[in-house]
Amino acid sequence: MRIGRLTLAAAALLLVTTASVPSGSPLSQTERHAALSSDAIQPRGAAPRPVVQRSRHETPFGAFVGSWDTYIPNIARMANWLGNANMQVGHTYLAGNSWQDVEGEPVVLGLWSQWRQADSSRKLVLGVPMLVPNEGNLPDAEVARLLARGTRGEFDQHFLKLAHKLVALGGGDTVITLGWEMNGVTYTSRCKPDPTAWKAYWRRIVTVMRSVPGQRFSFDFTPNRGLDAIPWTRCYPGDDVVDIIGMDSYDQPAGGTFDSYVSEPYGLEDQVEFAAKRGKPVSYPEWGLFRNGDNPEFVRRMVEWMRTHDTAYQTVTDYCPHGFWQCDRNPRSAAVFRQLMSGSAGAVPAPAPAPSPQPAGR
Template sequence: MRFGRLTLAAAALLLITTASVPSGTPLSQTERHDAVLSSDAIQPRGAAPRPVVQRAKHEVPFGAFVGSWDNYIPNIARMATWLGNANMQVGHTYLAGNGWQDIEGENVVLGLWSQWRQGDPSRKLVLGVPMLVPNEGNVPDAEVARLLARGNKGEFDQHFLKLARKLVALGGGDTVVTLGWEMNGVTYTSRCKPDPTAWKAYWRRIVGVMRSVPGQHFQFDFAPNRGLDAVPWTRCYPGDDVVDIIGMDSYDQPAGGTFDEYVSEPYGLQDQVEFAAKRGKPVSYPEWGLFRNGDNPEFVRRMVEWMRTHDTAYQTLTDYCPHGFWQCDRNPRSSSVFKQLMAGSPGAAAGTGSAQAAGR
């Protein structure tokens, strides 16, 4: 949920290496939910059998989005100190999506984030990668569909190939890539609704291109918004062979919503963990935080509990106003609860956990 927060900080340096929702009579959310889940070989909620999704309470690799460019990296250590020297193992950043040069990655920025990652074997680098540009340009659906068609012809392959080569050369070959995040929404050009079939094929193509680079061990995280949004995220799922983690961005919205509703709503948290369990994949929460209900400590408590009792590869709080707790002073009660829950967290042991097991 990034609203124009990424702009190019500097010119790029020399390269290191050369089926939409059917129209007609509207269905209720529940009816659409059951129909789509059934079409994707998932039982509607309440039908048997249902997979086991809960785990004993455990520590999850965690971090926060504290800023995209390399000069924000020290904020990770500062926030960790604020949390009683907690082991913040996850660094989360994004590529700007203003033009294709952005998708290839800026050398210094990627290099310093990769250097941070290599400073501790238990750390993870999570990188948001747009699929199309301009990613926040209010591009109409018809143009998105045309861009997806061009992508499936290979017109944009070179940019993802350069990014993959650069990450490997810089020591970031095990980066977690949230490719086309929040694809079920309307905010980004890298969205699914204009042509789900083409979107899925394009995701598969990009993954194939990036996995072709020797030395890569990328993990690809499919991370929609929680809930129905503009299109059911199950219609966008590109296939088990090209997805390693099934993520979800989860903010406390809509206004007046309860955490139990966020769990049980169509395409909500329960559907996510069951969908993932049936595929033998972990879940993640690349973006989460407050949004529509003010200072909401109950959401914070329940969200952390949820992540610690499910097969969670990692989680990263969005830490700026109105969402966060360290860089934002609007949420003092939530900040206190988050600090109480996370202070001194040792994180997950190096070389263990679902995210490592999920890598291909």
């Protein structure tokens, strides 16, 4: 589905699709151990471990309530359901069916950017595919060929057009979850077919988008939690091209516990330690219920985790089976989420940095 192209006063904003449902092919125990012995995550208990705990605090939060601009009013409706909570984060996605999608539908991008500009404490989070078709079930060999083309700059112009549109429409400070869930198998924008090329391509896209005057984009590296098709550390493209280290975290697999989600290889604890070593915040662009039904304990523990770590933002996926407001399958979890988030004032914006002193004589 695509909306009609309208002419807005400033030339409008962005096209998006439905949120992803995390999936992947878990590796065997042998493969897990081999991966763990060969990348940047230290074995549990190794020293020194960075300090990751913070005193309890509010973080900017929101929800994925739908991709098109027509869903924007749902943010206010959900905030009202939460006792007029200050939902500071709007989360949406580019569809990724074609390169035109990746360049951004002006009307949609414009209206989401207007929502962002209405309050200086708000964040706009935009999922941007790296390859198209992003959900085309392409074989690994074809993905590898596309990644190689990306590293040669064949797709640069599409990301350049997107960056120019965002800046022109007031979305120059958008948080971009580029190639989200790259460690899985769901999307064409995945890493496993050629991790070296994937990292080089990420770096190229970030360089292209940062070249646009007026941009202040933040790039969020957002794998699935845990060891999916490939350890996400093997896909990490470098501290200079990553601003936030995110993680999509659903309560899966079936029978899993929150403690296991913390301690599993490439889980929540590994994420926050990996980020702390690099001086970067974490995020949770997608989280919610999935494989264990109505699970209020997961909700309670997840919110507490986000409030006690250096979390840049969090957005629950609010449709069935994951969410609480638009999904009536999870009444106990919805009650807990509502209790925890109701009336939240959100996060207090950090003060603007003082201007750097000028050398004497200027």
